[in-house]
Amino acid sequence: MPDVVFTPRVLTLAVYKMQPVKTPVLDKVFPRKKRALTTPFSWDVKKPSNLLMQSIAVSAEATVRGGTDKINVTCEAPRFAEKEFISAADLNEMRKFGTASETELLKERIADEQADMKRNFDLTREFMAVKALSGVIVDKNGKQLVDFGLPVDHKPVLAGADLWTDAASDPIADLRGWKKLINRACGGGVSSWQAFCGTDAMTALINNVKVGDKLMFLAGKQIAEEGRIARLAQVDIEEYDGSYVNDAGAVLDMIPDNVFAMVGIVSDGTAELYAPVVDLDAPGGVGKGKEADIFFSKMWNVQDPSGQWIKVEGRPLPVLTRIVVVWAQVTA
Numbered sequence: 001m002p003d004v005v006f007t008p009r010v011l012t013l014a015v016y017k018m019q020p021v022k023t024p025v026l027d028k029v030f031p032r033k034k035r036a037l038t039t040p041f042s043w044d045v046k047k048p049s050n051l052l053m054q055s056i057a058v059s060a061e062a063t064v065r066g067g068t069d070k071i072n073v074t075c076e077a078p079r080f081a082e083k084e085f086i087s088a089a090d091l092n093e094m095r096k097f098g099t100a101s102e103t104e105l106l107k108e109r110i111a112d113e114q115a116d117m118k119r120n121f122d123l124t125r126e127f128m129a130v131k132a133l134s135g136v137i138v139d140k141n142g143k144q145l146v147d148f149g150l151p152v153d154h155k156p157v158l159a160g161a162d163l164w165t166d167a168a169s170d171p172i173a174d175l176r177g178w179k180k181l182i183n184r185a186c187g188g189g190v191s192s193w194q195a196f197c198g199t200d201a202m203t204a205l206i207n208n209v210k211v212g213d214k215l216m217f218l219a220g221k222q223i224a225e226e227g228r229i230a231r232l233a234q235v236d237i238e239e240y241d242g243s244y245v246n247d248a249g250a251v252l253d254m255i256p257d258n259v260f261a262m263v264g265i266v267s268d269g270t271a272e273l274y275a276p277v278v279d280l281d282a283p284g285g286v287g288k289g290k291e292a293d294i295f296f297s298k299m300w301n302v303q304d305p306s307g308q309w310i311k312v313e314g315r316p317l318p319v320l321t322r323i324v325v326v327w328a329q330v331t332a
Contacts, residue, residue, distance in 0.1 A: 006110070008281050011297035014111065015312055020119040023126040024238065028194055029263050030129050030318040032271045035284075035291045039077050039315075041273050044070040045148055046322055048187030073319070075146045077275035078139065080124055081313035084113040088306040110310055114297060117312040121295070125272075127244060129318040130254045132270075133196070133261045134327045137317070140246065148320045150327070153181060157329045164204035164330045171204075171211050171330070175233040175262070178326040182264040185323035190264035193235040200257035200331045202239040205232075235262060258331040269324040275315040282313075 006014075047069040056062070086109055128145075131137040135150030161168040175195075183190055197205065205211055211232070240261075242254040255261060263270075276292040279285045284292040292315070299310045 008298040015295045018118045026129040030272045034271045042074045046070045077315045083311035192265045195237045195262040196240040198257040198259045201260045260330045262326045264324040269322040272318045
């Protein structure tokens with residue numbers, strides 16, 4: 001095997017630069033990253049009082065305010081780590097190209113393995129980000145990682161004439177009502193509105209008699225070419241078709257077909273937390289007392305059977321720090 005040695009720093013930087021899959025929910029809703037120094041995560045989901053301040057005399061003491069209503073959430077940071085073994089036998093055919101070519105081919109093989117692991121890593125982060133919009137994050141086996149205590153009225157299930165497939169329904173009125181609901185729950189400060197729409201929900205929205213005419217003028221071209229609505233009731237709506245494969249080999253949608261997930265974008269309303277990785281070679285790993293990195297990667301040699309392991313690891317968790325979401329089932 002050629003003498004190719006990459007330091008953990010070099011391998012970790014390579015992982016940061018890779019973008020093998022799209023992560024729209026993670027990118028648009030959870031861009032803020034917060035490093036943690038410890039494994040247990042702890043944060044507050046805040047609900048501001050929205051009380052006005054009182055004018056007082058210049059000689060008076062400042063008014064004592066009541067504390068912000070909040071729910072403290074704690075959970076163990078999840079750990080995601082995969083490794084792949086590159087054996088000398090796997091690389092045997094490379095020797096016919098000569099030593100120089102062998103080295104370059106090994107570098108490509110390492111990059112390929114890293115890209116595959118980063119794909120799974122980012123897909124898992126996106127899966128958790130989508131679940132956060134529903135108020136409860138679970139892992140791929142359905143084990144609950146965290147419950148944000150989302151109020152019942154933020155998870156409406158439409159029925160009867162309210163279903164978007166019914167001619168009497170009014171999706172625009174629903175959107176406006178949900179905007180007000182989110183604004184009151186998070187204390188205002190929403191800079192923009194973003195929604196991710198399941199396939200059936202998008203079809204029902206486009207075909208709804210009260211919405212159709214407006215869409216013909218506002219965003220007909222974008223619906224036809226991009227599967228999204230630029231703006232409806234000030235909400236940017238995107239059809240979401242992200243999926244994953246479960247252990248049984250079935251392809252599952254991350255956002256169910258009948259769901260309309262709406263988010264009020266607030267500067268401190270969401271974040272992606274990440275904890276130190278469980279690896280003593282990581283500069284910000286457990287026991288180092290330094291700030292963690294989202295990703296960590298390293299490789300090491302094995303003498304028998306001869307080969308090299310390559311690993312990618314991280315401990316991220318997207319979280320809500322304010323109630324800024326509505327997860328609505330809008331079709332049957």
